[in-house]
Amino acid sequence: MSTDVLNFSAGPAMLPHSVIERLRDTLDEWDGKSASVIEISHRDKSFIEVVERAEASLKRILGMDDEWQVLFLGGGATGQFAGVPLNLLQPGRSAGYIDTGQWGGKAIQEARKFGDIVVTASAKDDGYAKLPDLALVDIDPNWAYLHFCANETVDGTQYGTIAQTAHSVPLVADCSSELLTRVMPLDRFAAFYGGAQKNVGPAGVTIVCVRKELLGSPQAICPAVWDWTQQGANDSALNTPPVYAILASGFVFEWVEEHGGVPAAAARAAEKSTLLYETIDRIPLYSNDRATRSKTNIVFRLTTEELEKQFLKEAEANGMIGLKGHRAVGGCRASVYLAMPMEGVQTLVAFMEDFAQRNG
Structure with missing residues (x-):
């Protein structure tokens, strides 16, 4: 993206400029070959090394040991709304889910196609402005896992801390919009996943991190491409993986x-x-009524919808794009993911102050 434009979109989002420069260098020739990285086979030794290097780097920065399996898959986090129950919810068992908002709700809808799902807590009664406390939700110790969305991109809410739950039920989370911006308490998770297009890279690759001890028992109906065990055994290349997105x-x-x-x-x-x-x-x-506020997706309203439209139009004219809120909730939203520099936020704040002086 041009350095003159600040992308506050909820995704796809900004990438570090130095990463874009590195990617540009791979388009003509890769690893001494007379071909671009997007042209070489995913079976080629040089690309296998790309996957191995990416996995090793991710494990280092998240503090994961060899008990964890890292997968680079397609399908987005939405695909893993099915992938989670297909791999972790065996016939005859139940799983707990927390209705955290737009994405937590979609995960529940999808999971119900593949097993018995119990919604143990919901943010609905609070207008999705406050997330249920993980330490207080009712948990059945016999559940296969407890699923939640750690950061709700649409609603602008987030768990400030991942509290210890009442029982040792495996925790599984959609971490799409907070991945790499939170120090993960790995001891509390059995698996977590996220689409790359917010904090990690371009759209196309989904990262799944799962404890190896949970692999090996997918449902019989689980498609091979969604089978974490098979994908792990094939280094995320059971089928052609999203090559360029993994490299990025x-x-x-x-x-x-x-x-x-x-x-x-x-x-x-x-x-x-x-x-x-x-x-x-x-x-x-400006206003924000969220009790459990997100650190990456800051939603806010202006006093009238007319002013919101004017705010968005002027912001874009000043090089700040992607500030329109999700169609389900309206308003404005500033997504300040990994690559958004502090200077970009300061630029937005200065614009907000100026706009308020002229329209307050």
């Missing part, structure tokens, strides 16, 4: 390592979101 993701993992790792990325996420929320709370023209 690997470059982002290395960029994270070079910039202080996930702890530093989490600190930057907190700093960026804090500045935005302080601005929203300070200026009467």
